[in-house]
Amino acid sequence: MGIDIQKLGVAYGDHRVIDGLSLKIEPGSFFTLLGPSGCGKTTLLRTIAGFIDAAAGRILFGDKDVTGLPAHRRDIGMVFQDYALFPDKTVNDNVAYGLRARGQDGATIRRKVGEALERVGLGHLGQRHPAALSGGQRQRVALARALVIQPTVLLMDEPLSNLDAKLRVQVRDTITELQREAGITTVFVTHDQEEALAMSDRIGVMKSGRLEQVGTPSEIYRDSVSSYVADFVGAANTVEIDAPGAAQGMVTVGLGGHSISARVPAPLAGSRAVLIARPEDIALSPQGTGGANCVQGTVSRRQYLGGKTHYLIGIGADVALAVETHGDGHDRYMPGADVDLSFDPMKTLVLAS
C-alpha cells in the first residue's frame, strides 16, 4: 500500500515544525527522508507512525485515512535507532510480541518467528536475551520483529547510526534485501547521504520542515534543485556567481575571469546565483590542452588516496575548487603546477542562491 501525505502540518506547542507538506510514496517502494538533524525528518516519520498528532492535513495508507488513528491501530512496523528490544524478553519473545498482540495461535507464532529469524540469519539465537547480542544482531532482531507482523508500512528511524561502519554496510544490505523480498512500503530516515543513495528507490531531502527535493537517487545527485541539496548529497563545489539573466537551459557564466557553459535546470531569481560542480565531474589536463569549456588554475594541495587523488585548485585570487581524479596518471599534478580544468556543461549547474 502506498502512503499519501496531504498538506500535513505538525506543531510542537505554537511552533509549527512541519507546514503544508505533501508527499506520495509508491506502494512497495523504499523511500528515504534525508536531511541534517533538526530538519524535521524524524518528526515526519513519527507523525506517519502516529506517535505525533497531525495539526493539519491528512495521511492515507492506500485509500485509508489514518490521520485520526492511534499508532497501535495503524498496522505499522517500526525499527528504532536504539533497537528498542524488550530487554526482559528473549529474542523469540521479542519477535513473537506483535503476533501475540494479533492473537495468532501458538503453532503459527512459532513457525513465523522461526522463519523471520532465519531470514535475518539469527535462527540459532532465539533463546538469548538482547543483552547477549551484538549491535548488528540486535538490529536484525528488531527488523525481524517489525517485519514478522507483515505491516502495511515499515518505518525506520536511523536504524544504522548506532552501528560501526562495517556492520552498517552488512545490516544495510539485509534491510534492502528483505524489503525487496517482502515488498513492503518503507520509509527510512537518515542523515547519511551514502545510505540514502545506496538503498532508496526515491529520496526526499528535507530542510527546516519542508521537502526541498524529491526524486530518484540519481536525480537528487545529478539534478539537484538547490545548492542545499547538492551540498548535502555528496561533495559539491559551490561558487557564488553573477546570475546569467533569467534564461533557462544552457547559459554562459563567468568563473575566475573565464567564461564557461553550464546548465540552468530551474528558473533563477535575483542577481546572484550559485555554480555547482562535483569534484569528480571536473577533468584536469596540462595547461593549454583543456580544449573547450575550460578554465586555468594552479594546484595548491594534492592528496593521494590510492585509487583516486584529491586536488585543491586555485582559480584567480578567490576561488578554489576541489577536484577528484581517477584513471591513468590521476596523481601526476604536483602543487604549484598550472592545469586546465574542463567542465561538462550538462553536469555543471547554475542554481538560485
Added chain:
Amino acid sequence: MSRGIGNRTVWWWISLAAMVVMVVFLLYPLLTILTGSLGGGDRNGWAQLLADPRYLEAVRNTLVLAAAVTSLSVCLGVPLAYLASRYEFPGKSALALLPLIALVIPEVIAAQTWLMLVGNNGVVTRALRSVDIILPSFYGWPGLIVSLTFTYYAYVYISTLAAIRGFDVQLEEAARSLGTSPVRSRLKVLVPVIMPSVMAGALLVFTMVMGNFGTSSILGGKVRLLSVMTYQAAVAEGGADPVMQSTLASVAVGLIVIVLFLQRWILSRGRYQVVQGRNARPVPLSGRQGWLIGGAAGAVVIVSLMPLIMLVTGAFTVSRGPVMRWGEWTLANFERLLLTNPTPILNTLIYSAVATLIGIGISTLVSYMIVKKKNLFTPALDYLSTLPLALSGTAIGIGLAMSFNSGWLHLTGTGAIVVLAYVIRRLPFSMRSASSTLYNIPDSIEEASISLGVAPVPSFFKVVLPLMVPAIASAMVLTWAVTVSELSASIIVYSGGRETMPIQIYKLIDSNLMAQASAMGVLLLAVILVPIFVATKLFRVELFSSR
C-alpha cells in the same frame, strides 16, 4: 512525546485523577493550616506568636539545634566518607552498615537507648555515680545534640560517599601534573566538586532536625522547641489551641521552605557534572596508622550501633516499673506486649502495608507520567509530590487532623487517617525510589510495543512495568521501612485503639517503662528488618542501586 489521540485521554485522565487526589489530601490540608493561623478573632495566631517570647525562643532554639547538629554531622560524616572511599583499613566493612542504620533505626529508639545509657537512671550514669562522678543531666541541649547527631550524620556520610566515589581521580592527577602538591590538589579539585553533595546532605539533616519530634520531645527537657510546642498546642489536654497549632505549623513549614530554597540556590550555583572516569583505588593503610584510623572509624560505628545493643539487652531484662534489674533475663516484656495488647503491632502492620501499597502504586504511576507522559498536569504533580519534604511530620498531622475532622470526608478516629498520614509523609521518598530507573528506560521500548499493535496502556503494563519491577520492589521495601517507624504525623492523627508501635514506644518511654519500650523496639526492628532481609537475600532486590 507520545501523544497519540488514543492514549492522550487515558493518561490525561489518570494524571487529572492524581492531581485531584494531591489537591484534596495535600494542598487542601496545607491551606487549612495556613488559613487556620489567621483565625482567632482580633488577635490572630501571628500576633500571639510575636507577643509571646516563648514561641520566639522555640524558633531560635530550633534553628540553633539544627545548625549545631548539622555542623557536627558534617564533621563526622565527611571524614568518614573520605576514609571509606580512599583507604583500606581493618574493620572497614563495618562502615557499610551505616546507610542501613540511618534508614532503619527509628529515632525514638535511638533517643530511648541514649536515655537508658546516660539518662538520669541510665547504666553509665549509675555506674559513674557509684564512684562519685556526677554526669551533667542528659536532658536538654547535650542529649538533643548528641542523640540527633548520631541519628542523622549518616545522611551526610551517604551523600558525600556517593560524590567522592563518582569523582574522577584523573582530575586530581591532572592538578598534580600541573604542579600542585597532592594535598593541595585534593583540596583544590576534590572539595569544590563534592561540595554540592555535602551541602545537600547537610541541608537534609538541617530540615530533618527542624522537623524532628520524637527525640526532641523525649530528650528536650526544658529546651523549648518548635515541633514539641506545635505538638502540645495540637494535643494539649484540656483543650487544644487550633489557632496556635496552625500558626506554629506554618512557621515550621516556612522555615523548611526557606532552607529548601537556599539549597536550590546553592546547588544551582555549584552543580558540576563529573564525567564518570576512573575511580580511585583505595589505599591500604596498615600498621599504627591503619589501626588509628580504623579505630576512629570503628568508634563512630560502635556509637551508632549502641542503640541496637542497648535495645536488645533492655528488651530481655527484668524490670519492675521504671527500675531495670540488669543481669536478670526474662521474656516477660515480650509476653506482655504480645499477649495483653497486641493491637499496636497489628495496627502498624496493617496501616503500613496499606500505606506502602497505596504509596508505591501512586508513586509508580505519577513518576511514570512525570518522566514519560508529560502533560499539562505533570509539572504540578512533580512539585506537589515533593511538597511533603517541606512539611514536618507534625505539620502534616495537624493539616490532616484539621481538614478531615468533619465535613464531607470525616476521617478522624479511623485508621484511614493514619494510613493517609503515612502515604503523604513518605510520598517523596517512594517517588524518588520508584522513578530511579525510569530515566534508563528508553521511550522507544514503549513505542516499539505500540507499533506492534498493543495499545498504550497495555503497552505500559506489558513492557515498561516489568522493567520497573526491580525499582518498585526496592522502593517498596524502603518505603515500608520508613513507614513503620513514622511517629510525628501519626501521633497527631491517631485516636484511642489506633496506636502504632512507634506511638506505643513513645508512650512507654513517657511512662518510664524502658524494658517494655525496648521489647517493642526490638519487635519494631524485626518488622523493619525481616522484609529487608527477605527481599535482599531471597529475591535479590538491590536496595541501594540507585544511590
